Amino acid sequence: MSIELRAATESLTYGMVGGGQGAFIGEVHRKAIGFDSSAELTCGCFSRDYKNTLATGTSLGIAQDRLYKNYKEMAEVEGRRSDSIDFVVIVTPNASHYPIAKLFLERGINVVCDKPFTVTTAQAEELVELAERNNLTICLTYTYTGYPIAKHVRDLVVAGELGDIRFVNAEYPQEWLSTLLEETDHKQASWRGDPDITGLTNSVGDIGSHIENMVSFMTGLKIERLSARLDTLVAGRKLDDNVTVMVDYHGGARGLYWCSQIAVGNDNGLRVRIFGSKGSIDWAQENPNYFNLCYLDKPLQRISRGRDALSPLAQSFSRVPAGHPEGYFEAFANIYKAFTSYLRKLKSGAAIEVEDKEFPTAADGLAGVHFIEKCVESSRSDSAWVKM
Ligand SMILES: NC(=O)c1ccc[n+]([C@@H]2O[C@H](COP(=O)([O-])OP(=O)(O)OC[C@H]3O[C@@H](n4cnc5c(N)ncnc54)[C@H](O)[C@@H]3O)[C@@H](O)[C@H]2O)c1
Structure with a gap:
């Protein structure tokens, strides 16, 4: 691995809720994040079935003590770790987005959530307010904007x-x-x-x-x-x-x-x-x-x-170059490229420009x-x- 790539992977880490074996979009997210080595996956609760989480996590090379039985345990433990994840990716079915996002935001962890954000406007407003209050960022993976x-x-x-x-x-x-x-x-x-x-x-x-x-x-x-x-x-x-x-x-x-x-x-x-x-x-x-x-x-x-x-x-x-088709994975990767660059800039204390937020937000x-x-x-x- 080149020095440049290692720096990119080592500087941000993430966890995932959902995306276990047999699921669709979680694997797309992982591949998209891997495209630019935007962040390293270090923990997860990939399924409500712990056996699936263990199998998925093991195949992805994640240490067993960071494979969680449920998302509540994951938010609790990760929120307390000194090397806690920089963001969590939520790729579960729609109605669970709100309780999962809420818990991670309460534990001080940035959120990437697939669409639709929540099932009610009141829930979405609450999450927007919670993220603002805790100085956290939410990214919505509206893929096609990538x-x-x-x-x-x-x-x-x-x-x-x-x-x-x-x-x-x-x-x-x-x-x-x-x-x-x-x-x-x-x-x-x-x-x-x-x-x-x-x-x-x-x-x-x-x-x-x-x-x-x-x-x-x-x-x-x-x-x-x-x-x-x-x-x-x-x-x-x-x-x-x-x-x-x-x-x-x-x-x-x-x-x-x-x-x-x-x-x-x-x-x-x-x-x-x-x-x-x-x-x-x-x-x-x-x-x-x-x-x-x-x-x-x-x-x-x-x-x-x-x-x-x-x-x-x-x-x-x-x-x-032209004629070599870029598609779905690249669009997803572009969202992560923008989101993780933004997080890195925030972490480094550098000034944020308008164009740094070139990813779909909680407002979207x-x-x-x-x-x-x-x-x-x-x-x-x-x-x-x-x-x-
Ligand atoms: N952006 C896009 O283009 C796009 C495309 C497809 C799906 N989606 C969205 O992604 C989400 C997931 O869709 P999918 O098609 O991948 O669904 P899926 O059924 O294939 O996968 C869902 C995964 O979540 C897990 N899960 C469910 N509840 C859980 C919990 N409480 N804790 C941990 N894991 C849990 C399931 O076990 C499964 O692994 C949906 O909200 C969907 O709308 C977005």
Whole structure:
């Protein structure tokens, strides 16, 4: 290992709750953190099943005395250690994010939490306040904000390249819940179908939250009011699987969102189209190294990461030359790269610049949960318009 890499790994450590063998996103987080040797994993409670935690932790080379039976013990013991972790990564199902994050924040440990942040706005507000009071940082892993091209889109829109934004059309279709998969032993589907574990909604919380976050990230638009319809189109399902939302933004722009888990033929089709008075942008997550840019009365252009000049900030997150696709892992790694650089700067006492916070924050998490809650509220009142 080079001296530079060793310095990077030795300066920050982290623990993980969730992400045991058989889980999905925890392993993605670990690989993403490993991409830039952003931090070293030193402890964990990877599952409610201690045998799984032991097996997962042992395979990752973690000392047995730092493999915990439950997250409460982990927060308690880690909070007291002189070499305590710099941050904890929470990759458990939705409803457990709040109690786990709360406990680690109370023990003085920074938090990385996957989305949705919590299941109620009140919980999210409490965590934001707790982190502020204890001088701690929360990072929300809204993955897609890590793509260099998404950052470039944001920088173009903020610079006014599209003129005044008039309309946004965003969608996130998937097909994986086209049948009652939650009634099989499918690990990820079964908790998503259970309101006690997933929260008030399934598809808005799971993928609608990515739409809300990406549009907000790329345009800076703030929602003034919305009208939502949460449908359950597979018979026997407890929660929504297909959702449409009309949105009015402050300032007059309009939006239309659609997320679906019953859209046969679609994998992870997050797509954002932004229409302004001077031009438009069309970006799709499954082809994240490119986007279409069109100025009024000009030919359509395809912008390519690596080939075309991106904004300096976006460029700094690009890793390989054009035509070598960067994807999901790199997007995740970019979030960790920014978050851990920020923590290192804080630790060293160096001055923090605005661009150091180039990762999704607790405020983004709170906005996401508020959006989810308002969609449910509207849908329960026959899609009435509700103010944010
Ligand atoms: N950012 C993204 O793109 C993205 C993608 C997928 C999932 N997610 C989010 O990540 C979270 C996890 O999703 P998943 O698909 O990996 O779920 P999963 O079911 O595959 O994994 C969850 C893990 O948490 C463990 N767990 C549950 N309760 C626990 C507890 N109290 N203590 C310790 N471990 C516990 C389970 O044993 C399992 O290992 C969800 O909130 C989901 O919305 C985000």
